[in-house]
Every structure is written in structure tokens, then in C-alpha cells.
Amino acid sequence: MPSRLAQRRAGFREMTLSARYTELSLAAGLGEEVEAVWTSVSDRAASYRVLPDGRCDIILRFDAGQRPITGVTVVVTGPTTRFYDVPIEPGIGFVGLRLRPGWFETVLGFEPAELTNSNLIGAQAIAACPALKCLCAPARDQNELVTSLTAFVRKRAADGRLVLAPLSRSVIGAFHAAGGRLRISDVAQMHAVSARTLQRLVVKATGLTPKALAGILQFHRALRLLRDHRLSPADAAVEAGFSDQAHMSRVIRRMGGFSPARLPDVTLVSLDD
Amino acid sequence: MAARLGYTILYVADVEATVAFYEAAFGLPRKFIHESNLYAEMDTGQTTLSFAGEPMAEMNGLAIRANRKTDVAAGFELALIFHDPEEAYLNAIAAGATPVKPPEHKPWGQIVGYVRDVNGCLVEIASAMPD
Numbered sequence: 210m211p212s213r214l215a216q217r218r219a220g221f222r223e224m225t226l227s228a229r230y231t232e233l234s235l236a237a238g239l240g241e242e243v244e245a246v247w248t249s250v251s252d253r254a255a256s257y258r259v260l261p262d263g264r265c266d267i268i269l270r271f272d273a274g275q276r277p278i279t280g281v282t283v284v285v286t287g288p289t290t291r292f293y294d295v296p297i298e299p300g301i302g303f304v305g306l307r308l309r310p311g312w313f314e315t316v317l318g319f320e321p322a323e324l325t326n327s328n329l330i331g332a333q334a335i336a337a338c339p340a341l342k343c344l345c346a347p348a349r350d351q352n353e354l355v356t357s358l359t360a361f362v363r364k365r366a367a368d369g370r371l372v373l374a375p376l377s378r379s380v381i382g383a384f385h386a387a388g389g390r391l392r393i394s395d396v397a398q399m400h401a402v403s404a405r406t407l408q409r410l411v412v413k414a415t416g417l418t419p420k421a422l423a424g425i426l427q428f429h430r431a432l433r434l435l436r437d438h439r440l441s442p443a444d445a446a447v448e449a450g451f452s453d454q455a456h457m458s459r460v461i462r463r464m465g466g467f468s469p470a471r472l473p474d475v476t477l478v479s480l481d482d
Numbered sequence: 483m484a485a486r487l488g489y490t491i492l493y494v495a496d497v498e499a500t501v502a503f504y505e506a507a508f509g510l511p512r513k514f515i516h517e518s519n520l521y522a523e524m525d526t527g528q529t530t531l532s533f534a535g536e537p538m539a540e541m542n543g544l545a546i547r548a549n550r551k552t553d554v555a556a557g558f559e560l561a562l563i564f565h566d567p568e569e570a571y572l573n574a575i576a577a578g579a580t581p582v583k584p585p586e587h588k589p590w591g592q593i594v595g596y597v598r599d600v601n602g603c604l605v606e607i608a609s610a611m612p613d
Contacts, residue, residue, distance in 0.1 A: 241519075379550065382495050386536040388545030399553035433543045450545070 242312040242366040246359060248351060249303040257297050260432075260465055261289040263415060263425045265313050265321055266305045267362065269344055269354050273302030278354065279347045285317065285334045287324025288416040290425065292466045304354040306362055311381050311414040315369035316362055317341075321416030340365065376400065377410045384411070384419070389426030390450040393419045428464045431457055435469060442469050489523075490560065491532040493539050493546055494601045497522050500533045503600045507577035508562055508570070508607075531560070551580065551602040559596070559604035567593040570607045579605070 232247045244264060249257070250273045268284040313321040317338045335342050344361055348354045383396050391399075396419070397407040411419045427449055434445035446457040461469045494500045497515065501522045504510045510531070515522040520535035539546045549556060564570035567585040574597050575581050582604070585595030591612040599605050 379495055379548075382536045383548040383550065386493065386539045386546050386548045388540065390545045391547060395547075399548070399550045401552035430543065430545060438543055448545075 240363050240366055242309055242316060243359070243362060244307040244309045246355060247303075247305045247307070248355070249305070251297040251299055251301055253299045255297045255299075257295045258292055258466070259286075259289065259295060260292050260429075261425045262429055263288060263310055263417060263422055264307050265324070265416070266307045267316075267341075267344075267358065268303055268305040269358060271302050271304075271351075271354070272300060273351070274300050277347050277349050278351070281345045281348070281354065282331045283334050283341045283344050284331075285324065285329045285337070285341075287327050287329075288321055289326050290417065290421050291326075291464050302351060304351060304358055306358050308362070310385065311373045311378060312366065313416065314371045314413070315373060316365045318369075318371070320413060322412050323416075325416045373414060374410075376402070377414045380407060380410055381414055381422075384422055384426060387426075388430035388449065389423035389428075391423070393423065424460070425464070427451070428460055431461060431469075432465070432472070436472060445469075487529050489530045489532050491534050492549065492560075492601070492603060493536050494533050494549065495536055497533045497535045500600060503578060504531075507574040507579050507597075507599070508605070509573075510562075549601040549603050551598065551600065553602055555598060555602055555604045559606050561606040561608055563608055563610050565609070567595055567607050567609050571595045571597065574605070574607060 231249070232245045251257075265288055266284075266286045268286065270282040270284055271278045272280065308316060318340075319337055323337075329337050335345075340361075344354075344357060346357070348357065380396060380400055380402075383391065383399060387396075393407065394404055397404045400407070402410075408419055411417065411422055415422055417425070431445055431449040431451070434440045434448055435442065438445075440448060442454050442457065446454040449457060451457040451460065458469050461467065492500075497519050501512050501515055501524070504524060505512060511525040513523040513525045513530075518535075520538050522533045524531045524533075536546075536548055547553075547556065562570075571581075571585050578600055579597035580602075582596040582598055585593045585607060588594055593609040595607045597605050597607060
């Protein structure tokens with residue numbers, strides 16, 4: 210049966226050939242607050258492009274050549290509305306955990322809106338969420354970092370008092386299911402709330418305005434239609450809900466920094482069940 | 483090349499809750515729920531009624547308008563056949579279905595009523611078509 214459950218989750222992350230990015234199959238052990246756990250190790254200086262996907266990650270950065278691993282730096286990435294490039298030095302390893310949209314505050318204790326289009330690195334991250342300090346403890350190897358990061362998030366989600374309200378969960382679910390194609394007023398109407406209430410719920414849960422969230426989801430889906438479904442740009446533009454192909458091209462250039470005609474080596478990473 | 487209707491799959495916000503509702507409201511037994519809670523099948527014979535979690539739509543690159551109780555119903559219905567539609571209608575409402583139209587006798591001999599399920603999808607509660 211699980212063949213009907215094609216992928217647990219897919220996302221776009223662009224990387225150079227020298228960076229090995231892997232999503233780990235921990236499906237059975239992951240709670241609903243976790244979208245993916247990933248690792249990446251670079252063997253030479255590289256640049257890693259992060260596309261906006263409406264998600265936030267908790268990332269542990271470390272020297273991959275060292276055993277045991279000491280000097281782990283914790284990084285919290287906020288929700289982004291456009292691409293950014295991360296320079297990566299050779300030999301640097303990363304273990305990351307992508308939170309499902311809406312779980313940021315439950316796990317980290319502050320609202321994601323405080324971190325829109327920015328990151329917290331090292332001491333800044335620990336100042337914002339002191340509990341993150343335990344993730345900087347020395348570890349035998351990368352696997353131990355994966356274990357401690359996963360356990361940390363699960364415990365925070367279970368203990369959290371800032372649980373996502375069912376209405377917020379429903380609203381965010383509707384935006385995602387529609388690939389950003391529904392008008393904000395439609396989503397508000399579907400849930401029998403005002404546009405203003407919707408705005409407040411979405412910003413609190415994701416750190417993005419409903420318009421920005423819908424835009425990111427639409428961009429993300431357009432990329433999938435082009436790359437994964439192999440639709441022509443004209444067909445992808447229609448299915449993704451853009452007014453025309455030129456509109457889609459402008460959005461892809463602005464959010465991804467590339468043209469749909471020359472998609473970079475974007476790797477569609479997925480976690481299979 | 484003739485197709486065969488294999489599955490009717492409803493995308494729902496909460497697969498587990500929907501399965502529990504369909505069991506209580508309509509007496510349809512579950513076949514299984516996948517451990518991810520993102521997919522379930524009911525035991526409905528040759529043509530399977532399934533529920534998929536909304537994240538599955540996004541994973542599969544689809545875009546859908548999510549079903550919500552507070553929204554106008556989507557343009558489709560599930561028609562379930564009961565021996566006693568009047569009793570089935572009351573039972574469904576007792577289990578949390580929203581009443582839409584109590585069962586009535588149709589000129590062609592069927593008894594037909596309508597409710598909306600926990601997700602706002604239209605469900606017809608009918609007797610079998612007389613022979």
C-alpha cells in the first residue's frame with residue numbers, strides 16, 4: 210500500500226555538486242512537528258542556495274573531520290521570502306531539522322515573525338531560546354547529533370504550552386493544499402473568519418503574511434510542475450495559477466534568482482516512506 | 483481500453499478523525515490506516531473509499547481546495563446505500579454529521595437524504611434502487 214503514499218515530503222534545495230545533501234528516513238520516529246531531518250557535508254568551498262519554502266530549520270554546524278565532534282554551532286533559520294546563498298567552507302558538516310509550518314513557536318518559544326528573512330547563529334540563537342544550548346554538547350559523531358536534535362524537538366513539542374490552535378492548523382493546511390492558489394478572502398471565508406483574523410493567525414504561526422505564504426507555495430509548486438511533472442512553462446503557469454507565463458517567470462526570477470528556461474541544478478529531495 | 487473505478491479518495495485535514503467518524507456515523511468498517519496517519523482505506527468492497535491527509539496533496543504536487551465544514555460544499559457527493567435510510571440519517575447526525583435534507587421518497591422508488599460529513603463533504607444517505 211505505501212506505494213500510494215509516494216513521498217512523505219518533498220522540497221527544493223539547490224546545491225553544488227560538492228555538497229552532499231541527504232534527507233534521512235526517520236519517518237517512523239518523526240512526530241508531526243517534523244517535516245524532515247537532513248544532513249549535508251561539503252568537501253570543498255561551495256555555495257548553497259536556499260530557496261524560500263515557508264519553512265524554518267534548526268541546524269547544527271560542525272567540523273565534519275573531527276571525532277568526537279566539539280564546537281557545534283546552532284543556527285535557527287527564519288521564514289524567507291526570497292532566495293539566499295550560504296557560503297560553505299570545505300569540511301563543514303550540517304545536521305538540520307525542518308519544522309512543519311506552524312510549529313516554530315511551540316518548539317522554540319518565540320514567534321517566527323521575529324525572524325522573517327533572517328537567521329540566529331550561535332550565541333544569538335541560544336539567547337533567543339536558551340534550551341538550544343544542550344545541542345552544542347560534544348557528540349561522538351553525526352548520528353549522535355541527529356539523535357539529540359530529533360529528541361530535543363520532540364520533547365519541546367510534547368512539553369510546549371504554545372500549541373498551534375486547531376483553526377490555525379486548518380488555515381495553514383488549506384493554504385498548503387491549494388498550492389497558494391486560493392485568494393486570501395476565499396481561505397478566510399472557508400473558515401468563517403475575517404481576513405484580518407486570518408492575517409493574524411498566519412503571521413503568528415508562520416512569520417509570513419498570508420500573501421507572502423501563498424506566493425511562496427505557488428512559486429514552489431511551479432518549480433515542481435516544471436522539474437518534477439515536466440510540464441511546459443505555459444502549462445505549468447496555468448496549473449500553478451499564474452495569469453500567464455511571463456508572470457510565472459518574473460516570480461521565479463525574484464524568488465529563486467533564476468529563469469524558468471534555465472533552471473539550475475535544483476535537486477528535488479524527498480523522504481520516501 | 484476501459485477503465486474501472488478503483489478508488490474515491492477524499493483529501494481531509496485529519497485522516498484518523500475522519501475514519502472514526504465514518505465508522506460511527508455510517509457503520510463503514512476501516513480496512514487500515516497507514517502509520518503516518520496520512521492515508522486510510524475503508525472496507526467498501528470492490529470500489530474503495532479512501533481518505534488522504536491534506537499534506538499528501540502538496541507532496542504529490544497537486545493543488546486542491548480543502549474541504550471545510552464552514553465552507554460551501556464541493557461539487558461532488560458520496561452516495562451510501564442503507565437498508566433503513568431514516569435510521570441511518572438520525573444515526574449520522576447523532577455521530578456529528580450536519581443535517582442537510584431528511585430522507586424522502588423519490589418517484590423512482592428510492593429513499594434519499596443528505597448530510598455533510600465532519601469535513602463538510604456531501605454524503606447522500608439512500609436506499610438501494612428497487613429492482
